[in-house]
Amino acid sequence: MLEAALRSGAAHRRAVFEVFARHLPGGRRYGVVAGTGRVLDELENFRFTDDDITFLRDNHVVDEPTLAFLADYKFSGNIYGYREGDLYFPASPIMIVEGTFAEAVLLETLTLSILNHDCAIASAASRMVNAAGQRPIIEMGSRRTHERAAVAAARAAYIAGFASTSNLMAGRMYGLRTAGTAAHAFTLLHDTERQAFAAQIDALGPGTTLLVDTYDVLEAVRTAVELAGPELGAVRIDSGDLAVAAQEVREQLDALGAFNTRILVTSDLDEYAIAALAAAPVDGYGVGTALVTGSGVPTAALVYKLVARETPIGKLEPVAKRSVGKPSRGGRKRAYRVLDDSGHFQTELVSTSGLTPKGGVPLLHQLVRDGVAVGREPLSEARARHAEAMTHLPKDARHLARGYAAIPTEFA
Amino acid sequence: MLEAALRSGAAHRRAVFEVFARHLPGGRRYGVVAGTGRVLDELENFRFTDDDITFLRDNHVVDEPTLAFLADYKFSGNIYGYREGDLYFPASPIMIVEGTFAEAVLLETLTLSILNHDCAIASAASRMVNAAGQRPIIEMGSRRTHERAAVAAARAAYIAGFASTSNLMAGRMYGLRTAGTAAHAFTLLHDTERQAFAAQIDALGPGTTLLVDTYDVLEAVRTAVELAGPELGAVRIDSGDLAVAAQEVREQLDALGAFNTRILVTSDLDEYAIAALAAAPVDGYGVGTALVTGSGVPTAALVYKLVARETPIGKLEPVAKRSVGKPSRGGRKRAYRVLDDSGHFQTELVSTSGLTPKGGVPLLHQLVRDGVAVGREPLSEARARHAEAMTHLPKDARHLARGYAAIPTEFA
Numbered sequence: 001m002l003e004a005a006l007r008s009g010a011a012h013r014r015a016v017f018e019v020f021a022r023h024l025p026g027g028r029r030y031g032v033v034a035g036t037g038r039v040l041d042e043l044e045n046f047r048f049t050d051d052d053i054t055f056l057r058d059n060h061v062v063d064e065p066t067l068a069f070l071a072d073y074k075f076s077g078n079i080y081g082y083r084e085g086d087l088y089f090p091a092s093p094i095m096i097v098e099g100t101f102a103e104a105v106l107l108e109t110l111t112l113s114i115l116n117h118d119c120a121i122a123s124a125a126s127r128m129v130n131a132a133g134q135r136p137i138i139e140m141g142s143r144r145t146h147e148r149a150a151v152a153a154a155r156a157a158y159i160a161g162f163a164s165t166s167n168l169m170a171g172r173m174y175g176l177r178t179a180g181t182a183a184h185a186f187t188l189l190h191d192t193e194r195q196a197f198a199a200q201i202d203a204l205g206p207g208t209t210l211l212v213d214t215y216d217v218l219e220a221v222r223t224a225v226e227l228a229g230p231e232l233g234a235v236r237i238d239s240g241d242l243a244v245a246a247q248e249v250r251e252q253l254d255a256l257g258a259f260n261t262r263i264l265v266t267s268d269l270d271e272y273a274i275a276a277l278a279a280a281p282v283d284g285y286g287v288g289t290a291l292v293t294g295s296g297v298p299t300a301a302l303v304y305k306l307v308a309r310e311t312p313i314g315k316l317e318p319v320a321k322r323s324v325g326k327p328s329r330g331g332r333k334r335a336y337r338v339l340d341d342s343g344h345f346q347t348e349l350v351s352t353s354g355l356t357p358k359g360g361v362p363l364l365h366q367l368v369r370d371g372v373a374v375g376r377e378p379l380s381e382a383r384a385r386h387a388e389a390m391t392h393l394p395k396d397a398r399h400l401a402r403g404y405a406a407i408p409t410e411f412a
Numbered sequence: 413m414l415e416a417a418l419r420s421g422a423a424h425r426r427a428v429f430e431v432f433a434r435h436l437p438g439g440r441r442y443g444v445v446a447g448t449g450r451v452l453d454e455l456e457n458f459r460f461t462d463d464d465i466t467f468l469r470d471n472h473v474v475d476e477p478t479l480a481f482l483a484d485y486k487f488s489g490n491i492y493g494y495r496e497g498d499l500y501f502p503a504s505p506i507m508i509v510e511g512t513f514a515e516a517v518l519l520e521t522l523t524l525s526i527l528n529h530d531c532a533i534a535s536a537a538s539r540m541v542n543a544a545g546q547r548p549i550i551e552m553g554s555r556r557t558h559e560r561a562a563v564a565a566a567r568a569a570y571i572a573g574f575a576s577t578s579n580l581m582a583g584r585m586y587g588l589r590t591a592g593t594a595a596h597a598f599t600l601l602h603d604t605e606r607q608a609f610a611a612q613i614d615a616l617g618p619g620t621t622l623l624v625d626t627y628d629v630l631e632a633v634r635t636a637v638e639l640a641g642p643e644l645g646a647v648r649i650d651s652g653d654l655a656v657a658a659q660e661v662r663e664q665l666d667a668l669g670a671f672n673t674r675i676l677v678t679s680d681l682d683e684y685a686i687a688a689l690a691a692a693p694v695d696g697y698g699v700g701t702a703l704v705t706g707s708g709v710p711t712a713a714l715v716y717k718l719v720a721r722e723t724p725i726g727k728l729e730p731v732a733k734r735s736v737g738k739p740s741r742g743g744r745k746r747a748y749r750v751l752d753d754s755g756h757f758q759t760e761l762v763s764t765s766g767l768t769p770k771g772g773v774p775l776l777h778q779l780v781r782d783g784v785a786v787g788r789e790p791l792s793e794a795r796a797r798h799a800e801a802m803t804h805l806p807k808d809a810r811h812l813a814r815g816y817a818a819i820p821t822e823f824a
Contacts, residue, residue: 001592001593001594001595001597001598001612003615003616004594004598004611004612004614004615004616005598005601005611007611007614007615008602008607008610008611008614008615010601010602010611013601015597015601017597042559052584055580055583055584056580059583059590061580061590063615101597101601105595105597108555108595109554109555109559109562110559112555112556113554113555113556113557113558113559113562114558114559116555116556116557117557117558117559117561142521142525143520143521143524143525143528143716144524144525144528144711145525145528145529145558145561145710145711146525146526146529146557146558146560146561146564147454147521147522147525147526147529147560148558148559148560148561149529149557149558149560149561150521150525152558168467168468168473171467171471172464172467178471178473180413181413182413182416183413183517183520184717184718184733184735185413185427185429185513185517185717185718186413186416186417187733188718188721188731188732188733189417189422189425189427189513189718189721189731190420190422191723191724195420198420199416199417199419199420199422200413200416202416202419202420203415203416203419203420203475204415204416213733213735213736214733214734214735215733215734216734238735239735239736239737239738240735240736240737241736289711289713292711293710293711294710298557298705298706298710299556299557299701299704299705301701304555305596305597306596306597306600306601309600309601311603312603319600319601320600321596321599321600321625321626321627322626322627322628323596323625323626323650323651323652324625324651324652324653325651325652326651
């Protein structure tokens with residue numbers, strides 16, 4: 001595609017690409033923007049090395065003029081986008097890439113792979129955080145997804161409000177709070193559960209979290225409090241009917257005087273299971289598989305579409321394909337969120353005119369100027385933005401059931 | 413966990429961990445082993461650098477003796493496993509890790525993240541290849557998953573029988589055949605579809621694949637053959653009712669004398685959509701989203717469990733947790749596949765005794781000896797092994813409907 005466009009000369013036309021979702025898969029009510037910061041990080045390193053060029057040449061992937069273009073490639077255009085942590089809805093232009101066709105088309109896979117993954121994870125994570133209310137969630141999904149995706153998933157979960165992650169690489173790369181628990185293997189390794197608990201308390205103090213379902217839960221809890229005393233930090237239950245088990249364990253802990261010992265539950269939790277435990281005496285959740293797989297929606301259905309291109313006389317002209325069942329709107333977009341009198345989001349306004357709607361909050365911010373990232377921010381700001389945005393959602397949009405987008409997208 | 417086990421001394425006990433799936437999620441009839449080669453690649457680099465140690469120290473993740481252990485860490489044990497491309501069933505011990513507890517427990521996240529991802533993708537890919545029959549499938553999912561997961565997905569798809577990938581990094585890393593097609597953006601960039609097609613044919617010759625659904629399919633096909641002649645390589649249809657469109661386009665191509673021009677279809681295809689197109693005049697498929705997300709099963713539900721550990725008197729003893737609803741069997745396993753008289757797979761035999769069953773094909777092979785990878789093989793062998801294994805499946809196991817495992821797992 002690039003080779004043909006370079007040869008026809010059209011590759012050098014100015015072009016505008018837009019990242020958006022035609023719909024929110026899985027009947028989700030809102031999407032969460034995540035990955036923008038990672039796009040900026042990757043963009044700076046997105047060059048073609050000598051080895052890359054050699055591979056492309058040796059395998060006859062593209063011709064020599066294209067190889068010469070790639071050898072010199074560095075994106076020099078502008079990128080605008082929604083901020084990380086913000087919400088999005090169908091047709092929200094969450095990222096807009098402006099440059100020549102040649103330089104902008106090369107960013108399709110990079111931007112989409114990052115945004116499709118990270119937005120999917122953050123969108124699922126947000127529902128879990130909402131279902132958990134004030135109770136913290138530990139991200140524990142690294143073993144259930146690709147080893148590098150795991151690190152990005154921990155980052156996306158943090159944006160959406162997860163309290164910590166068991167992924168140490170994510171802790172190191174992004175400064176996230178890390179947390180871990182002992183596995184059944186630790187108990188099984190020792191000759192008795194009592195010896196395992198004693199070893200853990202000896203090393204980590206009574207404030208540690210003991211895993212109590214390797215053999216018999218009630219016996220394990222008794223042993224745990226006997227060894228750690230009422231200062232025992234927490235117990236983790238990883239199997240069975242968690243609501244029933246948590247109730248039994250809470251009563252037992254209280255009877256043993258361990259009133260402040262917390263109960264952490266894990267075991268294939270998703271937002272529905274978390275919501276079902278709202279009335280149970282649970283103090284925190286650990287979520288793995290459902291988080292890293294987007295809880296049924298592992299990819300965000302975001303696409304990267306050419307919406308405008310330069311004509312032979314130098315004018316930027318809207319373009320859109322007419323493929324059946326794949327609605328696309330041409331033209332470089334502006335986007336605003338309109339709030340109602342009570343401060344709740346009312347409409348996602350997507351406009352191809354330059355006019356600013358009265359009272360609309362602009363959603364697009366410059367992220368890259370002339371090839372240089374200018375939109376970096378601490379990840380904590382994305383997290384705070386998401387928490388803030390959630391308070392403006394119409395109240396029924398937090399409902400977990402499948403439905404339509406929480407607010408309509410209007411085109412002006 | 414590691415810190416406490418080092419402190420109690422139990423960390424140095426010999427231990428056996430096993431990777432297996434309690435069930436095949438999504439009602440799948442068989443799983444496909446993939447990722448083993450990636451585990452071997454990563455294992456050799458799995459060390460803790462000075463920077464890693466500094467991070468762990470500065471963040472008080474573990475104590476000094478544990479840091480000292482990690483600084484010197486290099487896996488020195490043995491690993492056995494099913495070969496890549498082979499099939500697996502519930503409880504199949506697809507990887508067995510033997511070492512001290514300390515060195516083996518550190519491999520849990522590494523092995524599981526790779527195997528859970530790659531097996532999920534390969535298992536979905538195998539169903540697609542089966543549904544496609546002799547027609548080739550191009551892997552086109554890079555934009556729908558994490559940027560690094562995309563590379564591993566292309567590799568897994570190759571093992572399962574995909575013909576090529578659009579991921580150039582996967583082509584380079586694993587020597588896979590690469591293929592690409594033009595996007596709608598290429599057509600939209602040019603002033604007319606005719607100019608776009610002419611540019612593409614000029615650059616790539618008449619054997620190229622033209623995308624014909626940007627505006628009007630029949631008009632596009634007419635233009636395509638007009639410009640390229642009957643030597644036009646292929647047309648791609650990416651929207652609408654593909655069976656109907658393919659039929660119309662085939663008739664049109666034939667009427668124009670382009671009898672050898674192939675029809676490639678794409679547009680959110682999965683194994684069911686591919687099967688539904690079996691009778692349509694389609695020559696090849698491009699699959700993206702469904703492949704990289706495991707077609708409804710994005711992770712393989714593989715776990716890494718301690719099945720044996722050294723007792724204080726130096727004997728290796730089976731261990732298993734008794735958690736509700738999570739069946740585990742202690743003991744170091746051996747695994748064999750028993751075939752019936754017609755050469756079809758009959759039973760997956762998982763044994764904790766040392767006896768070899770009569771006529772059973774051993775499934776476990778040594779992959780790592782004393783920390784050194786000895787089980788490497790060309791990826792083409794894994795692909796050939798998978799194709800061969802599929803011929804031995806009971807015939808009804810290729811049916812796409814949800815069901816039980818194709819053969820029972822028996823324990824001896």
